[in-house]
Structure formats: structure tokens, C-alpha cells
Amino acid sequence: MTGSTTVTDSRTDARTLHGTPVVPGVGYGPVVRPAPRPTRPDAAREIGEDSRESEVERFRAAAKAVGARLQARAALATGSASEVLAANAAMAEDRGWLGAGAKAIKGGADAAYAAVAATDQFVAMFAKLGGRMAERITDLMDICDRVLAELSGLPEPGVPTPAQPSVLLAEDLAPADTAGLDPTLVVALATSLGGPTSHTAIIARQLGIPCVVAVAGLDDVAAGTAVMVDGTTGLLSVDPDAEEARRAVDESAAHLARVAEWTGPGRTSDGHHVDILANVQDGAGARAARTTAADGVGLFRTELSFLDRDVEPTVAEQADIYGEVLTAFEGHKVVVRTLDAGSDKPLRFATHPDEANPALGVRGIRIAAADRGILHRQLDAIAAAAEATSSSPWVMAPMIATADEAKAFAADVRERGLTPGVMIEVPAAALLADRILEHVDFLSIGTNDLAQYTMAADRMSADLAALTDPWQPAVLALVARAAEAGAAAGKPVGVCGEAAADPLLACVLVGFGVTSLSAASAAVAGVGARLGQVTLEQCREAARAVLGTAGPLEAREAASAVLG
Structure with a gap:
């Protein structure tokens, strides 16, 4: 392609x-x-033994300054921008990276060379690990360049x-x-x-x-x-x-x-209702989404309140954060995803084992297997926020792979008077969606990870971008299977991955039986407007046509032939 x-x-x-x-x-x-990025030193400048501790402090101070600036930008940004900036701010003060740099300085290297050496060490490790970790290479190289600029008194690159x-x-x-x-x-x-x-x-x-x-x-x-x-x-x-x-x-x-003139509600031209929802990460993002025609929130990513913390936020602190989103969409549907950390989003306050492939390791709901308390306290905070705002949020778990995992999670959620659901990101969960639905009240399909795991292709790889295309028929077949299970059980099935932001593909998803579409706020109007131009039967016809194709380009063409 x-x-x-x-x-x-x-x-x-x-x-x-x-x-x-x-x-x-x-x-x-x-x-x-x-x-151009700062010139990276190819040789160390010898630092005398009596000056090494001060050189370590200079290195740490530069990294702290870079992290603080990124965190300040995160506070001003919203949505995904805020989330990734916060994650990068945390990376600038990562103990492992700082420790590697300090070790090089104590061996006699200057701060600039130590920053490069520590970065090269972690880049090699991330490349070997692959998956989501490999995507962090660009982020880490950027952190290194900003630290080099800080050490040299130069303007930040960018x-x-x-x-x-x-x-x-x-x-x-x-x-x-x-x-x-x-x-x-x-x-x-x-x-x-x-x-x-x-x-x-x-x-x-x-x-x-x-x-x-x-x-x-x-x-x-x-x-x-x-x-x-x-x-x-x-x-x-x-x-x-x-x-x-x-x-x-x-x-x-x-x-x-x-398209921008579309004001909702979400429905086909013949009146079939579909919830058009927004993906948000914090209160500011929710308030921005509230200015659109979104019917509610289909994915509230809660990682932002965890990633930059050395200690776990208290239940009260979490409840305040969650309450901002619930307040912004008072009286509307809000789906909260529990902590999706691990892999490329490690927690400082939780022990993460060294893993050969973190994308296939301890992430999402699997963190609770080692420390159920993190999940329980988060659910307590969501329940407290719901009570304080008189809201009834739905709560879903990421990276569910088995019916037993879904059953245990649902019990924890119902114990707090909340509505339980799970993410369908693992092919096993899509294949057994009917059995998972015996325990939960709804499903939400994360097409980003579902594509990655179905196609055995790193979703961040440019070389494999064609494989992780959400139009891949194998991925869509799994989406269709999960939607069919939901229809048979009489329970809603949404899509909250990037596939829901594609107006043409959104129509196909509705044809599969998907009941809600959640996307970035900027995509809400485009999806809603496109859906309003076609009938439900056209969506179903396009869905059948797509499932008969063998590749993403053919799938797009098949859908376009039906939907125009």
C-alpha cells in the first residue's frame, strides 16, 4: 500500500x-x-572524580527541567495530547534511564555523553523488545535531545x-x-x-x-x-x-x-439510532467534547492520573478526577476504562516484571492479578465519583482474554453498584464473546489492539501499517462476531478504537450490529453526518460485502460501492 x-x-x-x-x-x-536536532557527542569529555557528583546533579537537573516543561504542556493540552505528553514527562525522569546516565558519569563521562549513552542503551533494549516498546524509541530520542539542549543552554528542539x-x-x-x-x-x-x-x-x-x-x-x-x-x-x-x-x-x-453543522443525534437516514460518543482522558477533554454533538463518553482513559505519579493516587484524588468527566456529561452515558497500564505505560508505584515482550505481558487487567488492591481502589474511586455527581457510569476492563477474567471483574464492579463491561482487544475475547457476555452487560471493541494482535503486527510499525489497517477483513470478521454475540444476548456492543473515527468504516460497523461509536472529539461530527446519509440496510449490505473481501483496499472499495 x-x-x-x-x-x-x-x-x-x-x-x-x-x-x-x-x-x-x-x-x-x-x-x-x-x-535539526542537537549534535550528539561521539566521545566523552573526561570528568575528574571530584566533579562527578556535581555532574550527576547537572544531568538530573536538566532532565527534571525537561520533564517539568513537558508536564506543563500536558496540563495545558487535552485528550490524547495531554496523555502522551504526561507519559513523556514521566520518561524524562525515569529512574532506570537516569540511573544509567548517572552510572556513566560516575565512570568519568560528562553529562551530555552520559545522556546519549543511556539513551542508546534503552533504545537497543526497546528495539529488541519490539511491540509498543519499540514505538517509545522516538519519544526517548526526543527526551535525550531536549536534555542535550538544556545542558548546552540551547533552545528546545522541535x-x-x-x-x-x-x-x-x-x-x-x-x-x-x-x-x-x-x-x-x-x-x-x-x-x-x-x-x-x-x-x-x-x-x-x-x-x-x-x-x-x-x-x-x-x-x-x-x-x-x-x-x-x-x-x-x-x-x-x-x-x-x-x-x-x-x-x-x-x-x-x-x-x-x-459536516461541522451536524448536531446529532446519531442515527441512519431511516431513523436507526446509534450512540455517537467521544474518547476523553480528563476533565478538560470532556468539557471540550461537550461542545460537540457527542451523545456521551464511550472511552474515558484513566491512565493520565497514574502515569506521572511516584505513589498511587488516593481514592479521594482519583474520585475528584473522575468526577470532572462525569460532571461534564451529566445525564449522559459515560464509559470508564479501568487502568490500562503496563507495556509502554509502566506505573512507577507498581512492580512490573522484566518481560521479553511487554505488549503480550502484564498490562491492563492483568496488573490486578498481582495487586488486586489497585483495581479495587480505582473502582472505589469511580463509585465515589458516581455518588458525588449522581451519575451512573459504565465501567470496563482492558485486555480481557477469558470468561473467568470477565466474571471476576464483573463481580467487583457490581459489588459497588456499577455497570460492568469489558474491552474486546484480544482475539480470544472476540471468539468467545458469547460466553463473556454471560457475565457482563456490554462490550467495547478496541480495534487498535485487536488489529495488532489479530495480524501479529506492531501497530506502530510503518513497515507493517498495511497489516494493522482496521479495514483488514480478518479484524472486521472478529468485530462482526462480537457484535453478533451482543445482538443475540440483547446487550450493547460499541467500538472505541480508531476505526470508529473513519466515517465510511463507521457505517460498516453499524451494519455488523455495533450500537455505539466512540472517537476523538474532532471526528464525532464527520461520523455522525456520514451515518445520517445512509440507511441501516445499506450499512448491512456494505458489512456483508466487506466480509467477502480478502484485503483492506478491496474492503474499502466494496463498502464505497454500496455506500457511495
Whole structure:
């Protein structure tokens, strides 16, 4: 699905590069690229023994300053941007990384060389582990560069502020760079690395910036070159006809303006109701989502209150955080996901074993097997927030793989007067959805992880982006099976992964029997508007057509043929 081709036009020779579409829309303008990163020392500057302790303190102070700035940005951001910035802030003060740097300094290296040596050590480890950990390499390299700049008294590296509306091209972007983009100046974004569920893609979707990832040949496009990015088709045109490009931008803007006028409720053109919900991470994100036509919250990620903590937040502290989201959507559906830590989101206050493959290890509900108290205290906090706000939140567990896990979780949730459900992210859970539904009241399908585990492909890998495409028929077959189980049991089944943000695919999901769609706030109107243009029978016909295909491109074409 990726690669570059050359298209001959009667007026200009324009190259068209192909990537994986992430955020719909068209952007056109001159290329800007991130500023060069600080030069990394290739040799250590010898530090005398009597100065090593002070050099360790200088290294730690630089890392602390970087972490504090990222945490400050996290506090100002919302949604996914806030979550990933908080995770990066925690990485800047990670004890293992700081310890490796301090060890190098105590061996005689200067702080800058020690930062690079510690980073190289962890990069090699993350690459070997693969999975989600490999995706953290970009984040850690960014942390190292910021620490080097701090040590040298240089400005922080990152994306320059364009003087005019421009298209940002990069090999990859750190979350700290993506989260700070101004959509009025960065009118489109394309990267040569990354996948459809990478941090860059998720934040771009939240900001509403047209985005394409995994674009082959992108690194050869020089700064200043005029390009057009189509986030719907995944095409990037180099030196396109200017008049045609501006017309495409205007048509896209007009379409998005019509979409923005959608005010709900979620339903097909013949009146079949579907909950259109928002994914949020905190109170600020929930309040922002409340300004959209979202019917409620389909995924409240609770990790944000845990990731930057050395000690577990108290029940009261957690209840205050959860209460903000419940208050923002008072009287509306709110689905709270319990702690989805582990893998690339380790907890400082919980013991995580060294694992050969953390993505297949102790994460999500599996943390409770070692320390049930963490889960119980979180459920206590959710119950307290519900009581304080007179709300009735639904609560679901991530990474459920067996009916017994679902049964135990449901008992804990019901004991506190809450409504239990589980995430379907593991293929085993999709295959046994009927048996899991004997114990819980609803299912929510996380298509990001479901695609990764079904296709045995790291969802952050640009090389494997075609495999983790949510349009893969094998993934959709599992979604259909879970939805069918829900219909048979008379219980709701939602989708809260990135697949729910694709307006065309959202219609297919409804055709499978999915009862709710939860996406980033910026995608809510597009999904709702598209669903309102088709009938339920069209959705079902498209669903049947998709299940008869053998690949994602064929699946898209089959759905488009039915839905237009």
C-alpha cells in the first residue's frame, strides 16, 4: 500500500507519493521540516572524580527541567495530547534511564555523553523488545535531545512556527512536537514512519489536521517545495498544479464545514439510532467534547492520573478526577476504562516484571492479578465519583482474554453498584464473546489492539501499517462476531478504537450490529453526518460485502460501492 509513483500531467510533472490515510481533509502549501536536532557527542569529555557528583546533579537537573516543561504542556493540552505528553514527562525522569546516565558519569563521562549513552542503551533494549516498546524509541530520542539542549543552554528542539500556512513533513514526530502544532499554520502533516494508531496520528486526529503516515519517498521532498496532502486517499502530490490544489482545498473545506453543522443525534437516514460518543482522558477533554454533538463518553482513559505519579493516587484524588468527566456529561452515558497500564505505560508505584515482550505481558487487567488492591481502589474511586455527581457510569476492563477474567471483574464492579463491561482487544475475547457476555452487560471493541494482535503486527510499525489497517477483513470478521454475540444476548456492543473515527468504516460497523461509536472529539461530527446519509440496510449490505473481501483496499472499495 505504500510506495511512490510518478503521474504525468499536461501542465506539470507531479510526483504522487502514497501513504496510509489517517485524518481526512486536504492541505496545500510549502513544506516545512523540523529544525535539526542537537549534535550528539561521539566521545566523552573526561570528568575528574571530584566533579562527578556535581555532574550527576547537572544531568538530573536538566532532565527534571525537561520533564517539568513537558508536564506543563500536558496540563495545558487535552485528550490524547495531554496523555502522551504526561507519559513523556514521566520518561524524562525515569529512574532506570537516569540511573544509567548517572552510572556513566560516575565512570568519568560528562553529562551530555552520559545522556546519549543511556539513551542508546534503552533504545537497543526497546528495539529488541519490539511491540509498543519499540514505538517509545522516538519519544526517548526526543527526551535525550531536549536534555542535550538544556545542558548546552540551547533552545528546545522541535517544529518551527511557519510564517505562512504550510505542510509539515518529517520522518516522525515526537508527541511533544505534534501536540504543539497550530492547525491554522500547519495545514497538513505527513510522515515517512508511523502507523495509523501512532501517537502522531492520534494527536493529528484530535487537532483535525489532515494527515498521512508511512509515506515512502517522503524524505526526498525538500523544504519549500509545494505539496498537497489528501488525508482521505493517502496521496501526497509534489509540485501539483496550484489552481487545482487550491480548488481541492476549497472543496474539502466546504465539505468539512457542512459536516461541522451536524448536531446529532446519531442515527441512519431511516431513523436507526446509534450512540455517537467521544474518547476523553480528563476533565478538560470532556468539557471540550461537550461542545460537540457527542451523545456521551464511550472511552474515558484513566491512565493520565497514574502515569506521572511516584505513589498511587488516593481514592479521594482519583474520585475528584473522575468526577470532572462525569460532571461534564451529566445525564449522559459515560464509559470508564479501568487502568490500562503496563507495556509502554509502566506505573512507577507498581512492580512490573522484566518481560521479553511487554505488549503480550502484564498490562491492563492483568496488573490486578498481582495487586488486586489497585483495581479495587480505582473502582472505589469511580463509585465515589458516581455518588458525588449522581451519575451512573459504565465501567470496563482492558485486555480481557477469558470468561473467568470477565466474571471476576464483573463481580467487583457490581459489588459497588456499577455497570460492568469489558474491552474486546484480544482475539480470544472476540471468539468467545458469547460466553463473556454471560457475565457482563456490554462490550467495547478496541480495534487498535485487536488489529495488532489479530495480524501479529506492531501497530506502530510503518513497515507493517498495511497489516494493522482496521479495514483488514480478518479484524472486521472478529468485530462482526462480537457484535453478533451482543445482538443475540440483547446487550450493547460499541467500538472505541480508531476505526470508529473513519466515517465510511463507521457505517460498516453499524451494519455488523455495533450500537455505539466512540472517537476523538474532532471526528464525532464527520461520523455522525456520514451515518445520517445512509440507511441501516445499506450499512448491512456494505458489512456483508466487506466480509467477502480478502484485503483492506478491496474492503474499502466494496463498502464505497454500496455506500457511495
